Amino acid sequence: QKEVEQNSGPLSVPEGAIASLNCTYSDRVSQSFFWYRQYSGKSPELIMSIYSNGDKEDGRFTAQLNKASQYVSLLIRDSQPSDSATYLCAVNGGAGGSYIPTFGRGTSLIVHP
Amino acid sequence: NAGVTQTPKFQVLKTGQSMTLQCAQDMNHNSMYWYRQDPGMGLRLIYYSASEGTTDKGEVPNGYNVSRLNKREFSLRLESAAPSQTSVYFCASSAGRFNYNEQFFGPGTRLTVL
Numbered sequence: 324q325k326e327v328e329q330n331s332g333p334l335s336v337p338e339g340a341i342a343s344l345n346c347t348y349s350d351r352v353s354q355s356f357f358w359y360r361q362y363s364g365k366s367p368e369l370i371m372s373i374y375s376n377g378d379k380e381d382g383r384f385t386a387q388l389n390k391a392s393q394y395v396s397l398l399i400r401d402s403q404p405s406d407s408a409t410y411l412c413a414v415n416g417g418a419g420g421s422y423i424p425t426f427g428r429g430t431s432l433i434v435h436p
Numbered sequence: 437n438a439g440v441t442q443t444p445k446f447q448v449l450k451t452g453q454s455m456t457l458q459c460a461q462d463m464n465h466n467s468m469y470w471y472r473q474d475p476g477m478g479l480r481l482i483y484y485s486a487s488e489g490t491t492d493k494g495e496v497p498n499g500y501n502v503s504r505l506n507k508r509e510f511s512l513r514l515e516s517a518a519p520s521q522t523s524v525y526f527c528a529s530s531a532g533r534f535n536y537n538e539q540f541f542g543p544g545t546r547l548t549v550l
Contacts, residue, residue: 428478
């Protein structure tokens with residue numbers, strides 16, 4: 324069974340700091356990796372996708388993928404209180420060719436002023 | 437372009453009642469999904485439809501049925517609601533391509549079964 328693991332948190336960081344969120348996955352042949360942000364009482368919203376080893380930057384967000392170590396991370400630079408949310412990691416494209424993503428349970432991030 | 441829409445937003449049922457949750461997308465996506473989300477359990481896949489005309493069970497299908505009415509619409513039916521089905525239900529859609537299967541979620545339905 325494919326597993327995606329995230330520390331549930333909460334991760335608390337001061338405003339302006341870098342928040343680092345981590346995710347590990349069990350299926351070595353996974354191909355696609357996604358980060359979703361979910362505000363309390365709202366639905367998940369896609370914020371980053373990454374398919375190749377290395378870093379991918381989009382504004383204040385950087386996704387990092389290391390397939391050899393089977394982890395993917397999300398860095399949020401200059402964290403703002405509005406970044407306070409739960410961040411879900413999702414992985415798909417593993418053994419059997421399934422395109423159905425497996426979600427982690429999410430990490431709660433709190434950015435305090 | 438509304439994305440993924442769901443109705444209703446809130447619903448309260450009594451045990452044994454039935455209801456259908458509606459979902460529609462206007463992004464011309466091939467694949468659609470139904471998830472439930474419970475505190476501490478994350479997102480759990482109930483059913484999905486890879487393309488129009490097909491449906492498959494996910495992780496937690498018991499007590500539910502689905503219909504892929506057309507490419508746009510995917511409904512979830514509870515035939516005899518139970519308190520264990522109290523949850524938040526999300527519909528999602530995606531292009532369905534193997535590697536670039538980014539999902540887009542609807543706003544959710546908050547269901548309480550008494």
